[in-house]
Amino acid sequence: MRVLFLSRWFPYPTDNGARIRVFNLLRQLATVHSVDLVSFASDPVTESSMAAMREICCKVEIFAYHPFRPNSIVSAAGFFAGKPRSVIDTYSKEMAAAVVRLHRQEHYDLVIASQFEMAPYALLLPDPIERIWEEIELAVFYENYTRQHQILHRLRQGLTWRKMAHYTHDTLLNFHGCTTVTEKESELVASLRPNDCSIEVIPNGVDVAGYRGDFGAPEPDTLVYAGALTYHANFGAMACFIGEILPGIQARGALRQS
DSSP, rough: OOOEEEEEEEOOOOOOOOHHHHHHHHHHHHHTTEEEEEEEEEOOOHHHHHHHTTTOEEEEEEOOOOOOOOOOOHHHGGGGSOOOOHHHOOOOOHHHHHHHHHHHHOOOOOOESSSGHHHHHHHTTTTOEEEEEEOOOOOHHHHHHHHHHHHHHHHHHHHHHHHHHHHHHHHHHTTTEEEEHHHHHHHHTTTSOOOTTTTEOOOOOOHHHHHHHHOOOOOOOOOOOOOOOOOOHHHHHHHHHIIIIHHHHHHHHHHHHH
């Protein structure tokens, strides 16, 4: 089967969770299918990184990623649009043209759009192509809304959540299936999806064999958090740990020593 994979992250080097997930999905898909990759890249891609992906994918095309700019004119206009502002502001005409061009050349059987910002490009390809929306993430928007107590913040987060929810439902009308990382995300997506769109939970994993070796002796009274703090969920987890959990651990340790 001819597969087109659309990725928000260039998958190599595998130095964060998103890249690790995409890289391993591509590696497994390529064992049984012919896979092409069209990807955004936030930073310049080295020749060695390109070579690593060309060992897996038949074709690899990269486009510069322009991050969401909340104060831009395009983003401000997005307040009055039905789509989420981040989807509107980060849209790339160059990537859109490449996706259409590649499909005309290769006649793909399946397109996989990884994460929210990639879904619009999958919709450019005509039926009867199969479409899968990979790794839908909604819980953070829902929780940001439900946890707000100030009325203005709640109204703003509520607008964001409603846009994300409506966009997800309307977009899934044109997808044959979707995936989430957790059961919690799956339940939230299930409450919004059209009835004929299937959902599969594909958890994140780690290639344990790749981490074998001698990393040195453990250091007493030291904690290591390996997650990237640029990801909001990781940052929130560490903020909660430092603010709410660690003081209790330290207090217990002080009582035992006294």
